[in-house]
Amino acid sequence: xxxxxxxxxxxxxxxxxxxxxxxxxxxxxxxxxxxxxxxxxxxxxxxxxxxxxxxxxxxxxxxxxxxxxxxxxxxxxxxxxxxxxxxxxxxxxxxxxxxxxxxxxxxxxxxxxxxxxxxxxxxxxxxxxxxxxxxxxxxxxxxxxxxxxxxxxxxxxxxxxxxxxxxxxxxxxxxxxxxxxxxxxxxxxxxxxxxxxxxxxxxxxxxxxxxxxxxxxxxxxxxxxxxxxxxxxxxxxxxxxxxxxxxxxxxxxxxxxxxxxxxxxxxxxxxxxxxxxxxxxxxxxxxxxxxxxxxxxxxxxxxxxxxxxxxxxxxxxxxxxxxxxxxxxxxxxxxxxxxxxxxxxxxxxxxxxxxxxxxxxxxxxxxxxxxxxxxxxxxxxxxxxxxxxxxxxxxxxxxxxxxxxxxxxx
Amino acid sequence: xxxxxxxxxxxxxxxxxxxxxxxxxxxxxxxxxxxxxxxxxxxxxxxxxxxxxxxxxxxxxxxxxxxxxxxxxxxxxxxxxxxxxxxxxxxxxxxxxxxxxxxxxxxxxxxxxxxxxxxxxxxxxxxxxxxxxxxxxxxxxxxxxxxxxxxxxxxxxxxxxxxxxxxxxxxxxxxxxxxxxxxxxxxxxxxxxxxxxxxxxxxxxxxxxxxxxxxxxxxxxxxxxxxxxxxxxxxxxxxxxxxxxxxxxxxxxxxxxxx
Numbered sequence: 001x002x003x004x005x006x007x008x009x010x011x012x013x014x015x016x017x018x019x020x021x022x023x024x025x026x027x028x029x030x031x032x033x034x035x036x037x038x039x040x041x042x043x044x045x046x047x048x049x050x051x052x053x054x055x056x057x058x059x060x061x062x063x064x065x066x067x068x069x070x071x072x073x074x075x076x077x078x079x080x081x082x083x084x085x086x087x088x089x090x091x092x093x094x095x096x097x098x099x100x101x102x103x104x105x106x107x108x109x110x111x112x113x114x115x116x117x118x119x120x121x122x123x124x125x126x127x128x129x130x131x132x133x134x135x136x137x138x139x140x141x142x143x144x145x146x147x148x149x150x151x152x153x154x155x156x157x158x159x160x161x162x163x164x165x166x167x168x169x170x171x172x173x174x175x176x177x178x179x180x181x182x183x184x185x186x187x188x189x190x191x192x193x194x195x196x197x198x199x200x201x202x203x204x205x206x207x208x209x210x211x212x213x214x215x216x217x218x219x220x221x222x223x224x225x226x227x228x229x230x231x232x233x234x235x236x237x238x239x240x241x242x243x244x245x246x247x248x249x250x251x252x253x254x255x256x257x258x259x260x261x262x263x264x265x266x267x268x269x270x271x272x273x274x275x276x277x278x279x280x281x282x283x284x285x286x287x288x289x290x291x292x293x294x295x296x297x298x299x300x301x302x303x304x305x306x307x308x309x310x311x312x313x314x315x316x317x318x319x320x321x322x323x324x325x326x327x328x329x330x331x332x333x334x335x336x337x338x339x340x341x342x343x344x345x346x347x348x349x350x351x352x353x354x355x356x357x358x359x360x361x362x363x364x365x366x367x368x369x370x371x372x373x374x375x376x377x378x379x380x381x382x383x384x385x386x387x388x389x390x391x392x393x394x395x396x397x398x399x400x401x402x403x404x405x406x407x408x409x410x
Numbered sequence: 411x412x413x414x415x416x417x418x419x420x421x422x423x424x425x426x427x428x429x430x431x432x433x434x435x436x437x438x439x440x441x442x443x444x445x446x447x448x449x450x451x452x453x454x455x456x457x458x459x460x461x462x463x464x465x466x467x468x469x470x471x472x473x474x475x476x477x478x479x480x481x482x483x484x485x486x487x488x489x490x491x492x493x494x495x496x497x498x499x500x501x502x503x504x505x506x507x508x509x510x511x512x513x514x515x516x517x518x519x520x521x522x523x524x525x526x527x528x529x530x531x532x533x534x535x536x537x538x539x540x541x542x543x544x545x546x547x548x549x550x551x552x553x554x555x556x557x558x559x560x561x562x563x564x565x566x567x568x569x570x571x572x573x574x575x576x577x578x579x580x581x582x583x584x585x586x587x588x589x590x591x592x593x594x595x596x597x598x599x600x601x602x603x604x605x606x607x608x609x610x611x612x613x614x615x616x617x618x619x620x621x622x623x624x625x626x627x628x629x630x631x632x633x634x635x636x637x638x639x640x641x642x643x644x645x646x647x648x649x650x651x652x653x654x655x656x657x658x659x660x661x662x663x664x665x666x667x668x669x
Contacts, residue, residue: 007527018515319511322472323572324500324528326493402472406511 004329005336012337015309023341026305030345030385031352033295034378037288038353041377042368043360044284050366054203055272060240061107062141063247063268064204065100065233065254067091070265091263092230096254100235103249105242110138112205112232113220117185119213121171129167130212131184133220141236144209149178149193151214158216161189165197166210182213185223189215201365204272205232243268295381298345299389306338306393317397318405327398334397338390339383346382350375417484419580419611420446420469425478427464427634438464440634441478446613448579451606453625454615461634462615463584469613470503470582471495483579500528504573508585510565512557512572519544519553522572529576543571547601563594570601581605583614587621599624 016023055062067090092111100109113133119125138144139151151162161182168177168191181188201208221228235250237243250266258264310317317330325333357368427439438461446452454462467473468480471487474495480487482498490498504525505511512521523540531539544550547567557565566586573581583602587595595618603624606612614625622628630637 004527004530007533010533014515315511316513316515319513320524320528321496322470322499322505322511323525324496324503324576326496326528328493329496329528403467406472406507 005332008333008336009340011333012340015313015337016340019309022305022308023344026301026341027345027348029301030295030298030342030382031349033291033298034346034349034382035353035356036291036294037381038350038374038378039357039360039368040284040287040291041374042354042357042370043364043366044280044287045371045374046357046361046366046369047364048278048280049369050200051204051272052270054200055269057143060269061237061243062272063235063237063243063250063266064272065092065096065235065250066265066267067231067263068265069262090229090231091258092233093257094228094230096257096264097230097233099253099257100233100250103246103253105237105246105249107236107238108137108141109233109235110135110141111217111230112138112207112234113217113224113229114207114231115185115220115224115229117223119167119171119182119184121168121177121180121182122173123171125167125171125213126211130207131223132207132209132212132214133217133223134214135217137236138214138234141234142205144198145196146193147196148176149191151193152216153192156192157190158218159187159189160192160216162193162195162214163191164195164208164210164212167213168194170211184213184215187219187222189213189219199365205234295385299342299385302338302341302386303389303393305341306334306390307396309337310334310393310397313397314400314405314408317400318402318408321400321402322406330398331394334394335387335390338393339386342382342386342390343379346378349382350378353378418445419448419483420444421479421481423479423481425465425468425476425480427461427468427473427476437634439468439476442634442636444629444636444639446611448611449606449609451603451612451624451626452614453622453628454613454631455617455619455622455628456631456637458617460631462631465631466582466584466613466615469580470505471499496528500525501576502579504576504578504581506566506569506573506581506583506586508588510557510562510569510589512565512569514557516557517553518549518555518557518560518568521557521568522575525572525576540571540575543575544568547571561594562590563597566590566594566598567601570598570605574605579611581610581612583612585616586614587616587618595621 094111097109097111100106111134115131115133116128117131119129119131134152136152136154139146144151146162147165149162152160161184163177163182165175168175171177171182172180175194177191177194180191182191183189195209195214198209201210203209215223235246237246247266247268254264254266255262320330320333354368354370361367422442422444425439425442426437428435428437430436440461442465454465456462464473468476471482474492476488483502487495512518513524516524519537519540522543523536526536526539541550541553544553547570549564549567549571552560552564552568557568560568566589570586573583581602586602587598590598599621602612602614606624606626614621616622628638628640630639
C-alpha cells in the first residue's frame, strides 16, 4: 500500500509537470488564500504577543487591580475593553491603594489615573494626549526608564511633570525640554524628566508613554474637577513566590473595603494581557474568516482543474482499470494529485504570507510572530481543501466505465 | 499461472449481454457456451457488430451486468466484488488492444511497468521486470522513448510486453494487428504464437481470416451467438484450416455433440 502511495505521488508529479502552466496557476490561486490567512495571523499574534511579552519582561511579580467585576466569559472583556477604563466611574479608591500598600509581600503599588485634556508647550499637543497621574513608584513597577532628568519625586514641588520623548518633540520641537513649562488644562508644570522611548504603544497600562505626560497623583484632583479616578493599581510583590499570596490578600482586603461587593478584578500574568490579546484575536479571526473565502475560491479552482484533468484522461483511466487498478486506486491517484496542488499552494502561500507580513510590519510597531500553530493551520487548511475539493473529481474518475473510457477518442 | 491443465480456465454457460432498454433492447451476446482450457490459442472471428469485442470485454472482467454464468478459474465472476475483479485483472489477465492504448504521457518502460504498480511491487523491481520484458521483445534500446516516437509495430510490441509483465494466465487481444500493415502483423502474430508455445492462454478477436492460421481453435460468431467452433479440445497443434469457412460443418457438429 505504501508503495502504491509512492507511485501515486510520482504519478501526480509527472502529470502536474506535463501541464505546468495550469498547475502553477491553480497553485497560485490556493497560495493567495493561504498567504492572506498566514499574514493576518502572523501579524495579529505578533501584536497580541507584545502585551504578554511586556508582562513577562516585568518578571512575573506584577499584579494589577482594575475596577469592575471579573467577567464570566473572556470575550466580554473585548466588548468592554475601552469602556471599563474610560467611561465607567472607577470603583477603586485611594483607601484601596493604601490598603494594598500596607499588605505583607507588597513591595510597591502605584495607581494609574488617565485623564485627557489640553496639553501645550510651545505648541499645542495633539488632542487626546494621555495625562497620567501616578506616584513615584510607578516607574519601577512598570519599568519606565528616564533618559534625561528624573522621575516624579515627593520631595519636589507637586507641579512637576515627566514627559514622553515623542510628546516633547511634538510640543517643544526638541527632546531636550527639561526645565520648560508644560501647560496641562491651564495649570503650569515644570518638566523634570524625559522618558526613554519605549516604542510600545500597545501595553497593559493602555497608555503610549512615548506620547504621554506623567504628573503627580495629588495634582489630579485639580485637573479632574476634584474627583479622583483610579483606573488601575499596579502591584509589585517582593518576589515571584509571594505574588500568589499578595493576590489572595488583595482580594480579601479589597472585598472588605468594598463591603463584600465584587466590583474590582485582580489580574496577574497572562490575564493582564488577555483582554488586549483577545481583542486582537477577535479582529484577526474576523479578517481571517474573510480571507478564508479566497481559500474556498482556491479550492474551487483546484476542483475545476481536476475535473478537466479527469475528462482529459478518461482514456488513461480506462487503461489503468483494464490493467488492474481498483476504483480505490483511481480515487487515490486523483486525490493525491489535488493534494499536491493544494499543499504546494499551502506551502508557497505560507512563505509568501510571512514575506508579506514582514513587509507590512515595517510600517507597524510590532513584528509578526512565527509560530507552529500558524504553520499547522496553513498545512491543515490546505490538506482539508485539497481533500474536500479533490474528492468529487476523484470519485467521478473512479466511477467511469472502463469500456466507455477506453472507447474515448477512438 | 502454475495451475494444472485439468480444470478449464474459462467456462461460459448461456452467457448473455443486453444493451438498451424497451424497444431498443437487443442482446449483443445471446446465449454463449464455451469452455476454454489452459494453453489454447483461440481466434474469435465474425462480422462487425456480432459481439466479439463485447465477449472479450466480458472475459476480461471489464464489462459487468451479464446474464448467465461466467466461471474463471473455478470462480463465479458474478459473485466477485469490483475490487476482487480488479485484482484478477491485475494478476491473471493481460490486455492487448487494437489501438495499443499506451499512456502517451509515460515513457515506454513506465507504460510496461504500469500493471506492476497495481500489484504492489516496488519501483525498482517494477523497472527491472519491465526492462527484462522489453529485452525479450528486442525493445531494450527504446526504454526511455515516448510512445509517439515508436512505429506501429514497436508500439504494439510494447503493449504486448505490458500485457505480459504481470505473467498473466490469460491474454486477451482485441484485433492486435488491426492498425498494422501485413508485415508488421506477421511479426506481432509470431510473437503471440511464441507466447502460445510457452504455454499461455490467448484469446484473440480478429477480422483477418489469415491470422486464424496461428490459432489452435477458431470460433466464429454471428449475431451474438457462436456460429462455428473448431473444437473444444485444447492445443491441437496446427489443426487450424487454411480456409476457415470449410471448417464450418465440422465445428457445428462438435458444438451439437457438446450440448
